[in-house]
Amino acid sequence: MSIPQSCGRLLRNVERTFLTFPSASTAHSAVCASRASRILPFPPGPTLVSTVRHYDRKRYLREKKRLKAQQNQEDVSFEEAFSVFRTYCLGEDRVVSAHIQVHRQEGTRTVRGEVNLPTQVSADDKSVILVFAKGEQAEEAKKLGAHIVGAEELIEEILADKVAFDKVLSTKAMFPEVVKIARVLGPKGLMPSPAKGTVSDDIPKMMSALRASSKFEVDADGFVHLEIGKTAWRDEDVFENIRALLTAILSVRPPKTDANKFIESVNISAKYTPGLKLPLKPFKAMKPVSA
Numbered sequence: 001m002s003i004p005q006s007c008g009r010l011l012r013n014v015e016r017t018f019l020t021f022p023s024a025s026t027a028h029s030a031v032c033a034s035r036a037s038r039i040l041p042f043p044p045g046p047t048l049v050s051t052v053r054h055y056d057r058k059r060y061l062r063e064k065k066r067l068k069a070q071q072n073q074e075d076v077s078f079e080e081a082f083s084v085f086r087t088y089c090l091g092e093d094r095v096v097s098a099h100i101q102v103h104r105q106e107g108t109r110t111v112r113g114e115v116n117l118p119t120q121v122s123a124d125d126k127s128v129i130l131v132f133a134k135g136e137q138a139e140e141a142k143k144l145g146a147h148i149v150g151a152e153e154l155i156e157e158i159l160a161d162k163v164a165f166d167k168v169l170s171t172k173a174m175f176p177e178v179v180k181i182a183r184v185l186g187p188k189g190l191m192p193s194p195a196k197g198t199v200s201d202d203i204p205k206m207m208s209a210l211r212a213s214s215k216f217e218v219d220a221d222g223f224v225h226l227e228i229g230k231t232a233w234r235d236e237d238v239f240e241n242i243r244a245l246l247t248a249i250l251s252v253r254p255p256k257t258d259a260n261k262f263i264e265s266v267n268i269s270a271k272y273t274p275g276l277k278l279p280l281k282p283f284k285a286m287k288p289v290s291a
Contacts, residue, residue, distance in 0.1 A: 078282045079235050085268060085276045086231050093232040094270040095121065098242055100224040100249060101265040103257070111224075112189045112217035114196070115248035119237045120212060121227045127166035129210065130154070132174035132192075137203055141169075144207045155181055166215075168192050169206050170199050189215065216245070222264075224249060231270065239282070242266065246283055 085096075102111065130148040131141040138149045148154070148165055151174060157163045158181055168185060170178045170192045178185075178192060185191040192198035200206050216224045226245055229238035246263060253262050266283065269275040 076279045078239050081276065081278050082235050082238060088273045089231045089270055093230055095227050096229045096231060096238065096268050096270050098226055098228040098245060099267040100263065102218055102222055102249065103262050103264055104222045109254060110218060111252055113248055113252040114213045114215050115245050116213050117241045117244055119241055121229060129167045130165040132170040132178050137171050140203045144204060152177060158184060167210055169210060171201055172199060175199050243283060
């Protein structure tokens with residue numbers, strides 16, 4: 001039973017009175033005890049001190065570490081978790097979606113980017129591809145399936161918001177002209193750049209790499225949603241796709257953000273299937289990518 005602070009002070013005062021005046025008369029002691037009994041909700045005595053729980057800091061820290069490990073599922077492997085998820089799907093081959101929760105800070109830019117999954121989930125890409133090219137390169141882009149191909153005339157149409165597209169490629173000759181509309185393409189995440197491999201004279205290579213990439217963006221709730229595999233796949237293929245997505249998210253995180261704390265949770269789900277939270281420990285072995 002815990003002792004209120006005011007009652008504890010009064011109890012110490014009563015005991016100090018007994019210790020300070022050991023020769024006090026029995027009548028005086030009886031009066032002091034009587035007064036204390038009227039104020040305290042319990043009889044004064046040395047046994048009250050022994051009923052107070054002793055605070056063991058080492059035990060507290062040990063229990064706190066154990067509970068944290070249990071919440072993070074540190075004793076669960078990815079294979080075990082995905083096996084349970086297959087049970088949820090009742091043996092059916094369903095598309096698996098990943099839902100990555102990231103740490104959000106007010107005032108930071110929106111996290112968005114692209115990822116090339118090692119194993120493609122769907123071959124049906126309905127994205128509209130725009131290519132800035134001239135001459136033979138323009139004809140080659142059309143043959144490879146580019147939906148919109150042009151040069152300077154496309155820049156005017158984009159500024160007038162007359163063209164709708166999802167992905168943009170450019171040849172090296174046209175890139176200086178494309179830079180002029182960077183203020184329009186940049187905020188949408190569509191600005192091509194040599195670093196991303198979307199500016200080159202090798203049209204076939206760019207087209208194949210672009211079809212293999214998938215865009216992602218953090219929503220208002222702090223989640224990234226993307227299809228990363230199927231339940232009939234091998235565990236290794238699904239794991240590698242999730243790891244590729246996490247690596248891509250870490251590479252576009254806001255500056256001065258701790259990579260070890262940016263990813264808060266990894267969840268997967270499928271159609272008509274409850275979601276499952278995956279253990280983070282298997283993915284902690286990834287090498288953090290500098291922002």
